[in-house]
Amino acid sequence: MNLSISLTVNGVRRDVELSDPRVTLLDLLRERLDLTGTKKGCDRGQCGACTILVDGRRINSCLALAISHDGADILTIEGVARGDQLHPVQAAFIAHDGFQCGFCTPGQIMSAIGLIQEAQAGDDPERIREGMSGNLCRCGAYAGITEAVRDAQQTLATANQRRSA
Amino acid sequence: MKNFEYFRPTTVSDAVAAAAVPGAAYLASGTNLLDLMKGGVTRPNRLVDVTRLPGLDRIEHLADGGIRIGALVRNADLAHDPDFAKSCPAVAEALLSGASAQLRNAATVGGNLLQRTRCGYFYDTASRCNKREPGIGCDARHGENRLHAVLGWSETCIATHPSDFCVPLAALDAIVEIEGRAGRREVALEALYRLPGDTPERENVLEPGDLIVALRLPAAARAFSAHARYLKVRERTSYAFAVVSAAACLRIEAGKIREARLALGGVAARPWRAHAAEKLLAGANTDAAAFHRAAEAALAEAKPSGDNLFKIELAKRIIVRALTLAAAGTPARMPALPASLFASVSGVLHDA
Numbered sequence: 215m216n217l218s219i220s221l222t223v224n225g226v227r228r229d230v231e232l233s234d235p236r237v238t239l240l241d242l243l244r245e246r247l248d249l250t251g252t253k254k255g256c257d258r259g260q261c262g263a264c265t266i267l268v269d270g271r272r273i274n275s276c277l278a279l280a281i282s283h284d285g286a287d288i289l290t291i292e293g294v295a296r297g298d299q300l301h302p303v304q305a306a307f308i309a310h311d312g313f314q315c316g317f318c319t320p321g322q323i324m325s326a327i328g329l330i331q332e333a334q335a336g337d338d339p340e341r342i343r344e345g346m347s348g349n350l351c352r353c354g355a356y357a358g359i360t361e362a363v364r365d366a367q368q369t370l371a372t373a374n375q376r377r378s379a
Numbered sequence: 380m381k382n383f384e385y386f387r388p389t390t391v392s393d394a395v396a397a398a399a400v401p402g403a404a405y406l407a408s409g410t411n412l413l414d415l416m417k418g419g420v421t422r423p424n425r426l427v428d429v430t431r432l433p434g435l436d437r438i439e440h441l442a443d444g445g446i447r448i449g450a451l452v453r454n455a456d457l458a459h460d461p462d463f464a465k466s467c468p469a470v471a472e473a474l475l476s477g478a479s480a481q482l483r484n485a486a487t488v489g490g491n492l493l494q495r496t497r498c499g500y501f502y503d504t505a506s507r508c509n510k511r512e513p514g515i516g517c518d519a520r521h522g523e524n525r526l527h528a529v530l531g532w533s534e535t536c537i538a539t540h541p542s543d544f545c546v547p548l549a550a551l552d553a554i555v556e557i558e559g560r561a562g563r564r565e566v567a568l569e570a571l572y573r574l575p576g577d578t579p580e581r582e583n584v585l586e587p588g589d590l591i592v593a594l595r596l597p598a599a600a601r602a603f604s605a606h607a608r609y610l611k612v613r614e615r616t617s618y619a620f621a622v623v624s625a626a627a628c629l630r631i632e633a634g635k636i637r638e639a640r641l642a643l644g645g646v647a648a649r650p651w652r653a654h655a656a657e658k659l660l661a662g663a664n665t666d667a668a669a670f671h672r673a674a675e676a677a678l679a680e681a682k683p684s685g686d687n688l689f690k691i692e693l694a695k696r697i698i699v700r701a702l703t704l705a706a707a708g709t710p711a712r713m714p715a716l717p718a719s720l721f722a723s724v725s726g727v728l729h730d731a
Contacts, residue, residue: 276413
């Protein structure tokens with residue numbers, strides 16, 4: 215059986231020959247493509263540390279078989295900044311102390327980018343908390359995370375308004 | 380995880396043929412299946428990936444007023460479809476009260492219907508579980524079982540069906556479209572699931588190779604859209620399975636209930652439709668006395684399967700709360716905490 219797949223990862227086409235159909239997107243990113251920014255926390259879909267965007271939607275990469283995602287467009291934490299210019303969500307996490315140890319942070323940031331794109335929460339802190347509930351933070355930086363997401367949401371909304379004006 | 384053969388058919392008939400062999404399993408998003416496979420709970424020899432099958436990812440509004448939802452529609456897409464959420468608000472609320480945003484973006488309608496119980500003994504391969512290994516025994520029966528079934532359970536299995544989505548679906552007479560070796564057939568969602576009896580390993584009426592291709596809500600489901608709620612008690616504010624949940628849908632005319640639909644989640648091996656309670660509610664006033672009578676009727680047959688007597692009283696209270704909220708009217712906007720008992724408005728009492 216042919217187990218080769220093509221993915222677009224952070225804008226770059228990657229052709230990968232899988233040794234085994236059991237490989238998850240998470241393991242493929244970390245072990246085959248050396249993109250270790252995406253973290254393996256629980257590996258069971260419970261903690262959100264492995265959150266990435268697949269075709270623009272946030273998912274848990276630990277519960278996604280790579281072979282099933284042939285042709286997908288993937289965005290990971292390594293692909294969100296532009297050179298030295300941080301993504302507005304990254305900058306907001308720093309400004310609002312949205313982390314302590316940092317292990318959950320790539321997943322938090324990818325989830326926040328997904329949340330803002332989904333446009334369901336606006337700047338309502340309760341809706342942001344609910345929308346981010348799939349990302350656990352054992353340091354308990356939730357207050358800062360909520361503020362960071364609110365701030366980044368506003369920054370991005372303002373930027374969008376300026377672009378469409 | 381045990382290794383497996385991977386198939387990705389491009390037609391439904393090829394999928395059915397590939398999945399009809401012993402040891403085969405369908406793979407959609409895999410949010411439940413991969414978890415089970417990683418734990419060695421499920422050990423398929425072959426995965427038949429249905430994610431590329433054409434035509435199963437659409438939400439269709441049928442000429443007769445019904446809604447047809449393809450089995451591959453993602454939970455989030457269904458919940459946020461404006462027409463669907465307006466027609467079936469309790470279903471949208473149930474969907475958004477389940478799992479996390481990441482999981483809802485991936486999880487499919489068909490997969491949700493066929494997700495497995497979250498009984499800890501089913502997941503723990505060092506424990507005895509009749510679902511995993513028929514005849515070996517049930518360690519839940521005398522184990523940690525405060526979250527287990529209070530309706531429809533048997534000595535062989537006291538597990539519950541974990542879905543939120545399926546609870547309002549059962550209440551609204553949803554129909555499941557199945558493609559199998561003998562062609563297409565339809566089953567009422569309520570009749571899709573078997574109670575455990577002596578064969579808890581047989582959880583539904585599907586035969587080998589059977590593929591759920593769509594879910595249909597009849598036109599009559601829309602009649603409840605003005606008074607429809609889903610309410611779910613869980614052990615943390617968000618991202619947890621139901622301890623007990625209820626879907627309550629009412630058709631109210633001139634201050635009286637013309638027709639009621641009521642179903643419970645987290646109490647049995649299937650979403651539990653409360654037919655007797657619905658009959659009592661038809662023609663009744665929208666008052667607490669009527670809601671309490673309905674709650675008593677819904678739980679009349681309930682008995683604890685372990686350390687879970689509290690769930691019977693809890694279910695009654697949740698029914699009264701859900702009916703009260705439904706009678707008050709479907710909220711204009713989805714609550715910030717869908718299906719939650721907790722108010723998100725600052726200063727409002729939690730138990731108000």
